[in-house]
Amino acid sequence: MSEPIRVLVADDQSLLRGSFRVLIDTAPGLGTVGEAATGAEAVESARRLRPDVVLMDIRMPGMDGIEATRHIARCPETEHTRVLILTTFDLDEYVYGALRAGAAGFLLKDTSPEALLTGIRTVAAGESLLAPSVTRRLIAEFARLPAAHPVPRSSLDDLTDREREVLLLVARGLSNTDIAEYLHISHGTVKTYIGRLLSKLGARDRAQLVISAYESGLVTATSTSERRVRPGSA
Incomplete structure (x- = not known):
């Protein structure tokens, strides 16, 4: 039996962190290894816990999710950790900033639980993921920036x-x-x-x-x- 996909949840809202952990821990083949309330905590926890996937919010106090993603992507200790950005903000600068920082995927918080779990599995498998609502804009607008x-x-x-x-x-x-x-x-x-x-x-x-x-x-x-x-x- 294969090992479950290990997920770190990073979000500044404790209620959301708890909800995500319950969802992930009850899904087949997935499990959480910890949580973080700030970008700095996410970087430290990722280095210490070496998760397969970090479910990362963008807007957090201090170091935001994009900067935290950049640190995780560039650190040798977390070179195999994938970051899936999850946010309420469907804004171009967040999409581009997150991808340039090294994020493997980008989903909105209004996505369905099933789509979120699929997204975690997708990025853990080495693929990349973009919310359908931003994919066409990414392709059409990227060259303008x-x-x-x-x-x-x-x-x-x-x-x-x-x-x-x-x-x-x-x-x-x-x-x-x-x-x-x-x-x-x-x-x-x-x-x-x-x-x-x-x-x-x-x-x-x-x-x-x-x-x-x-x-x-x-x-x-x-x-x-x-x-x-x-x-x-x-």
């Missing part, structure tokens, strides 16, 4: 034509299954390409690949919404 750390286009020089093609499809928001169907390749082959892209671009996850695609200039909002990606060579 100044890049915090622009990725030089030369960093894409080592990618093959097929890897660039897969990266374009990831930036368009396609899932692995969608990419496999579009390119007429197996799901396993898509996963192999995603793994190569993560390694070559130094990205933590799928969300970071989207950021790299935009900040390198490889893809723009116009190219993802108006152009079809031409098949490349394998």
